[in-house]
Amino acid sequence: MSNLFQSYLFSLIFWVSLSLGCFGLMLLHHTIRGKWGLPILRFLEAGSMTLVLMGVLFLVVFAGLPYLYPWARPDEVAKDPILQHRAGYYQLWFFAARFALYFAVWILISWLLIKWTRLQEKTGDSRYAQKRTNLSAPAIIAYAVTVTFASTDWVMSLDAHWSSTMFGFLYMASQALTAMAFAIFLLTWRASQKPYSEVVNPALTRDLGNILLAFTLLWAYLSFSQYLIIWSANLPELIPYYIKRNKGGWNWLPTAMLFGQFFVPFLLLLIPSVKAKTRNLMMIAGWILVWRIVDIFWQIIPVLRPDGFSIRATDPIVFLAIGALWMGFFFWQLKQRSPLPTHDPRLQEALDHA
Amino acid sequence: MSTQERLIAGEHNYVTINEKIATIPLSQKKHPPQWAVTLLIGFMIMQLLMVAVTYLLYRGVGIWGINQPVGWGFDIINFVWWIGIGHAGTLISAILLLMRQYWRNSINRFAETMTLFAVACAGMYPLLHTGRPWVAYWLFPIGPNVLGMWPQFRSPLIWDVFAINTYITVSAIFWFVGLIPDFATMRDRARIKLVQWIYGLLAMGWRGSAQHWQRYETASLLLAGLSTPLVLSVHSIVSLDFAVSNLPGWHVTFFPPYFVAGAIFAGFAMVLLLALPIRAWYKVKDYITMTHVDWMAKIMLATGLIVFYGYLAEIFYAWYSGSKFEMDMMWNRMFGPYWPFYWSLILCNGLVPQLLWAPKMRRNIVGLFIISLIVSIGMWLERFIIIPVTLHRDFLPSSWGFYNPSLWDWMMFIGTIGFFIFGMIMFVRLLPMINIFEMKDLLHRMHGHSRNGHSKTDHAAADHPPADGKPSAGQTQPETGS
Numbered sequence: 127m128s129n130l131f132q133s134y135l136f137s138l139i140f141w142v143s144l145s146l147g148c149f150g151l152m153l154l155h156h157t158i159r160g161k162w163g164l165p166i167l168r169f170l171e172a173g174s175m176t177l178v179l180m181g182v183l184f185l186v187v188f189a190g191l192p193y194l195y196p197w198a199r200p201d202e203v204a205k206d207p208i209l210q211h212r213a214g215y216y217q218l219w220f221f222a223a224r225f226a227l228y229f230a231v232w233i234l235i236s237w238l239l240i241k242w243t244r245l246q247e248k249t250g251d252s253r254y255a256q257k258r259t260n261l262s263a264p265a266i267i268a269y270a271v272t273v274t275f276a277s278t279d280w281v282m283s284l285d286a287h288w289s290s291t292m293f294g295f296l297y298m299a300s301q302a303l304t305a306m307a308f309a310i311f312l313l314t315w316r317a318s319q320k321p322y323s324e325v326v327n328p329a330l331t332r333d334l335g336n337i338l339l340a341f342t343l344l345w346a347y348l349s350f351s352q353y354l355i356i357w358s359a360n361l362p363e364l365i366p367y368y369i370k371r372n373k374g375g376w377n378w379l380p381t382a383m384l385f386g387q388f389f390v391p392f393l394l395l396l397i398p399s400v401k402a403k404t405r406n407l408m409m410i411a412g413w414i415l416v417w418r419i420v421d422i423f424w425q426i427i428p429v430l431r432p433d434g435f436s437i438r439a440t441d442p443i444v445f446l447a448i449g450a451l452w453m454g455f456f457f458w459q460l461k462q463r464s465p466l467p468t469h470d471p472r473l474q475e476a477l478d479h480a
Numbered sequence: 481m482s483t484q485e486r487l488i489a490g491e492h493n494y495v496t497i498n499e500k501i502a503t504i505p506l507s508q509k510k511h512p513p514q515w516a517v518t519l520l521i522g523f524m525i526m527q528l529l530m531v532a533v534t535y536l537l538y539r540g541v542g543i544w545g546i547n548q549p550v551g552w553g554f555d556i557i558n559f560v561w562w563i564g565i566g567h568a569g570t571l572i573s574a575i576l577l578l579m580r581q582y583w584r585n586s587i588n589r590f591a592e593t594m595t596l597f598a599v600a601c602a603g604m605y606p607l608l609h610t611g612r613p614w615v616a617y618w619l620f621p622i623g624p625n626v627l628g629m630w631p632q633f634r635s636p637l638i639w640d641v642f643a644i645n646t647y648i649t650v651s652a653i654f655w656f657v658g659l660i661p662d663f664a665t666m667r668d669r670a671r672i673k674l675v676q677w678i679y680g681l682l683a684m685g686w687r688g689s690a691q692h693w694q695r696y697e698t699a700s701l702l703l704a705g706l707s708t709p710l711v712l713s714v715h716s717i718v719s720l721d722f723a724v725s726n727l728p729g730w731h732v733t734f735f736p737p738y739f740v741a742g743a744i745f746a747g748f749a750m751v752l753l754l755a756l757p758i759r760a761w762y763k764v765k766d767y768i769t770m771t772h773v774d775w776m777a778k779i780m781l782a783t784g785l786i787v788f789y790g791y792l793a794e795i796f797y798a799w800y801s802g803s804k805f806e807m808d809m810m811w812n813r814m815f816g817p818y819w820p821f822y823w824s825l826i827l828c829n830g831l832v833p834q835l836l837w838a839p840k841m842r843r844n845i846v847g848l849f850i851i852s853l854i855v856s857i858g859m860w861l862e863r864f865i866i867i868p869v870t871l872h873r874d875f876l877p878s879s880w881g882f883y884n885p886s887l888w889d890w891m892m893f894i895g896t897i898g899f900f901i902f903g904m905i906m907f908v909r910l911l912p913m914i915n916i917f918e919m920k921d922l923l924h925r926m927h928g929h930s931r932n933g934h935s936k937t938d939h940a941a942a943d944h945p946p947a948d949g950k951p952s953a954g955q956t957q958p959e960t961g962s
Contacts, residue, residue: 208802215800263837270789278800289801291734291793347712351736358634358724359731363803 131190132430133440137448138187139281140304140422142180143297144452147305148173149232150269150298156239156262159255162333164473165325165466166309171243172459173305174236179455181229183448187280188222194430196286208287208363216283224279228272235265246469255469273298284429288367292352299348300421303341307414310334314408321466324477328402335401338411342395346388371428375435379424387417419445487583487922490766494920501914502662502669504762512761515905522901529895532888533608541611543888550871550883555609557863558893560718561746562602563644564739564859566651567711568747569595573654574707577700582925583775585918586767590758591751592655593911597903598750599648601896606640608892636720643717647710654703660686661696661917712736715743722866728798728809729870734790741786745829746859748780749852754904756849758913767914770843777842780855784833787862791830805875817882818869821861828858 152170155163163170191198196209197216203209214220239258246254274294282293313334317326356364372380391414400406423441466473492500504510536543546553569591576584607613619641621631631638663683670676686692719739722730732738752773759768798810813822832854835841842848868883907913 211802212800267785274789274793287802289797291732291790291797292737293733294793295734295737295789347716348737351716352733355720355723355731355733355735359726361726361731363801 127190128193128430129438129440130444131187131193132427133438133444134186134190134448135194135280136423136426136441137445138180138183139426140419140445141176141448141452142184143301143418143422144304144308145173145176145180146232146269146273147301147303148309149177149236150266150273150302151305151309152236152239153262153266153269154302156258157266159259161472162330162337164470165322165330166313166334167243167467168460168463168465169309169312170305171236171240172456173308174232175240175459176452176455177229177232177236179451181233183451184225184229191218195283197283202286206286221279224275228276231268231272235261235268239265243467243469244463247464247467270294270298273301281425284426285367285370287363290352290356290364290367292348292355296345296348296352299341299344300418303338303345303414304418306334306338306341307411307418310338311408311411311415314404314411317404317408321477325466325473326404331404331407332398332401335395335407335410338407338414339392339395342388342391342414346392370432371424374433376424376428378435379420383417383421383424387414387421487586487769487771488766488919488926489769492766492923494923497916497919497923498665498669500764500767501912501916501919502665504908505666505910505912506670506675510762511909514757514761515909518901519905519909522898522903522905525894525898526902527895527898528891529899532891532895533604535888536608536892537613541609543886545883545885545889547881547883549874549879549881550868552867552871553883554885554889554893555605556721557860557867558896559602559605559609560739560863560867561860562598562605562896563718564715564743564746565750565856566595566598566602566647566747567715567740567743568751569593569598570647570651570707570711571744571747572751573658574704575711577704578708582922583772585922586914587751587755587772587776588918589655589658589911589915590755590913591747592651592658593907593913594747594750594754594904595651596648596655597900597907598747599644599651600903601900603644603648604896606637636717636724639717640721643710643714647714650703650706650710654700654707657696657699657703658915659911660684661688662912662915664688665916666912711744712740715739727870727874728803728805729813729866732794734793738787738790741783741790742859742862745780745783745787746856748776748783749855749859752776752780752848752852753856756845756852758908760845762908762913764914767919773845773848774839774842777836777848777851780852781833781836784829784836784855788830788833791826808873809870812873813865813869816869816873818865818872821864821869825858825861825865828854828861832858 148170151163152167152174155167155170187194195216196202196206197212198218203213209216238261242254242258242261246252274297277294277297278289281297282289313322313326314331316322353368356368359365370376391410394400394406394410400410427441428435466477468474541555544553544555546555569588572584572591573588573595576588607616610616618627619631619638621633624630631641660683663679664686667676667679667683670679716736716739719735723732723735725731755768755776756773759765795810798806801807813819832851835847835851841851872883873880
C-alpha cells in the first residue's frame with residue numbers, strides 16, 4: 127500500500143508540474159506577447175486544461191496521507207514540537223481547502239484565457255488580447271503564490287523539519303523547464319507536418335532553444351544556490367534534507383543529474399547549429415524531460431524509502447498510467463481546435479508567406 | 481517591427497542624430513545651467529567623502545558606528561546598495577543585447593557609465609573596512625611564497641574579491657569598446673586640435689571599415705556573453721556573504737535570486753532618477769522616449785514583485801520552520817526597536833511600486849521620479865534591515881546591542897553619492913551620453929533602406945566618410961543573437 131502511494135505521489139507531482147508549467151508559460155506568453163510563444167500556444171493551452179484531470183487524480187492522495195506525510199501521522203506529531211507548531215496549518219480540512227483553492231485558481235484563469243483566445247479567433251476583436259494581458263500579469267502573482275504554497279504542502283512537508291525559501295521559486299523554474307521541453311519536443315516532432323512546417327524555421331528554433339537554455343541555467347542556478355547555502359551552514363534542522371537524498375545509493379541520482387540535467391543540455395544548447403535543426407532540438411528536449419522525471423523522483427522518493435536506493439515495480443507502472451491519462455486528456459483537448467492559433471496577425475503573416 | 485516605431489520620436493536621420501548627440505560634449509553652450517548647478521552640488525558633497533576617508537585613514541575604523549555585536553554597518557550596507565545599482569547597467573548592456581531588445585540602444589551608454597561609477601563607490605567600502613587598505617593585495621591569492629599564507633577560499637568574502645574585480649574589468653572593457661566608434665565620430669567632428677587629438681587617441685585608429693565593424697560586432701557579442709553570467713553571479717555572491725552563515729535572517733536560501741532581483745530593481749530606479757532630468761535638460765526626449773520610460777518602469781515593477789515575494793516568503797517560512805530563533809528574528813524586525821525601518825521598507829519596496837501597474841503612472845514623469853527615489857531609499861533600508869537589524873540581536877540575549885551610525889558613516893555615505901553625481905555629470909559633459917552609432921543602427925532597422933536615398937544622408941556620408949556611424953548601404957548586420 128505504502129509503495130503504491132509513494133509511486134502515486136511521485137508520478138502525480140511530475141504530471142502536475144508539467145500542467146502547471148504549461149499554465150505558467152501561457153501566462154508569460156500573454157503578458158509579454160513574445161512571438162516565440164505563438165507556435166506552441168496550443169500545447170500550452172491544452173496542457174493547462176489537464177489541470178482539471180490532475181485535480182481529480184489528486185483526490186487519491188487524500189486516502190494515503192499517513193503513508194506519505196509525517197504531519198498526518200498522529201504518533202509522530204505527538205513527539206515532535208515542530209510538527210505540533212504546524213498542526214493548525216496541517217489540519218485535514220485546511221490542507222484540503224488549500225488544495226481546492228489552488229486548483230480553482232489555476233483552472234479558472236486557464237479557462238478564461240483560453241475562452242478569450244477562442245473569442246478573438248472567432249470575432250477578430252483585438253480587445254481580447256488586451257484582456258488576456260490584463261489578466262495574465264496579475265495572474266502570474268497568483269501563480270507564484272499558489273505554486274509556492276502547493277509545493278510546500280505537497281513536497282516540502284514530506285520532510286518533517288526542512289524548510290527553504292527557495293523552494294517555491296525552484297518549483298516554478300522546474301515547471302517552466304519541464305513544460306518548455308515538452309512543448310519544444312511536440313513542435314519539433316511534428317515540424318515536418320502541416321501546418322507546423324509553415325511556421326517552424328531556424329529563427330524560431332533558435333529562440334526556443336535559447337529559452338530552453340535560459341531555463342536550464344535558471345534551474346541549475348537555483349538548485350545549486352539552495353544546496354550551497356544549506357550545505358555550508360550545516361544546520362541540524364536543514365541538512366538532513368540533503369543527507370537523506372545522498373546516502374544509500376541515492377547519491378548517484380544528483381551526481382548523474384549534474385551531467386544529465388545540466389552540463390549536457392547546457393553545452394549542447396550553446397552551439398548554434400544544434401539549435402538550427404529541429405531533430406537536434408527534439409532530442410535535447412526529450413533528454414531534458416527524462417531528467418525532469420529523475421529530479422522529481424529524487425526529491426520525493428528517498429525520504430519515503432530511507433533504507434537506500436530502490437525502484438519498485440509500482441513506480442513505472444503508476445507513472446505510465448497517470449501519464450497515459452494525462453496524454454489522453456491533452457490530445458483530446460488539442461484536437462478540439464486548430465493546431466495553430468489564428469488570433470495573432472504575426473503568426474498569420476508567417477502562414478501567408480509560406 | 482511595429483514596436484520599434486516608437487523608439488525614436490520625431491523626424492530624424494543620420495545627420496540630425498550626429499547633430500543632436502555628438503555636439504553636446506563639444507560645446508559648453510549646449511549645457512544648460514542645471515548642468516553647472518548639479519556639478520557644483522556633486523563636487524561639494526564629494527568633499528565630505530574626501531574628509532571622511534582622510535580622517536578614517538588617520539584614525540581607523542573606530543570612528544564608525546560599528547561595534548560588538550554589529551560588526552558590519554554602513555560600510556557593508558552601502559557596499560551592497562551601490563553594487564546593486566550597477567546591475568541595471570549590465571542587464572541593459574549585456575542581456576538585452578543578447579535578447580535583441582533594440583530599445584536598449586539609447587539608454588545603454590548611460591546605464592553602463594552608471595555601473596562603472598556605482599561599482600567604484602561600492603568598491604571603496606570593503607577596501608576601507610579592512611582598516612588597512614594599503615595591504616589590500618593580501619586579498620589576492622598571491623601565494624605562500626610572498627605572504628606566507630593563502631586567502632580563505634571557502635569564504636564568500638574572497639569570492640567577492642574575484643567577482644567584483646571581474647565585474648569591473650568586464651564592464652569597463654565593454655563600455656570602452658562600445659565607445660570606440662563614437663570616439664571616432666567625435667574626433668571627426670571636433671574643431672579644436674587638442675580635442676581632436678584626445679578623441680583620436682581614444683578612437684584607437686577607428687576608420688569604420690567593414691572589417692572594423694565585423695570585429696567590433698564579434699567583440700561586443702563576446703563581451704555581452706561574458707557579462708551575462710556576471711549579472712547573476714556578482715550579486716549572488718554578495719548575497720552569499722550573508723547566506724552561508726548560520727544566522728537567522730541571513731541563512732536564507734532565497735537570497736541569491738532575491739538579491740539579484742533587488743539589484744536590478746534598484747538599478748532601474750537609479751537609471752530613471754538620472755535619465756528623467758537629463759532627457760529634459762538636454763532635449764533628447766526623441767531618443768529616450770516615453771516608450772523607454774514605460775518599459776523601464778515595467779522592469780522595475782516586475783523585479784520589485786520578486787523582492788516583495790522574498791519579504792513575504794521570509795515571514796511565512798520563519799513561521800513554518802518552527803525555529804524559535806527564526807521566529808524571534810522576524811518578530812524583532814517587525815516589532816523590535818527598529819520597527820519603523822521594517823515597515824518603511826514594506827511601504828517603499830512592497831506597496832509604493834504597485835502604483836506602476838497603472839499605465840498612467842508609468843508615463844507620469846514627476847510621479848515616476850518620486851517612485852524611483854522611494855525605491856532607492858527602500859533598497860537601502862532593505863540592506864539596513866538585513867545587516868544591523870539582524871546582527872544586533874542574535875542567539876544570546878547577553879550579547880545583544882545597538883547600532884548607531886556615526887557622523888563619519890553618514891559623511892562617507894553622502895560623500896559617495898556626491899562622487900557618483902559628480903562622475904555622471906562629468907560624463908555627460910565629456911562623452912556622448914547616447915550611443916550615436918547604435919541610434920543610427922536603430923534608425924536603419926526602423927526605416928530599412930528608405931533613408932539611404934535621402935539626400936541629406938548622402939551628403940553626410942560624404943562629409944564624414946566612414947567613421948560616421950554605420951555604413952548605410954549594403955552593409956548587413958551580423959545577427960546579434962547566439
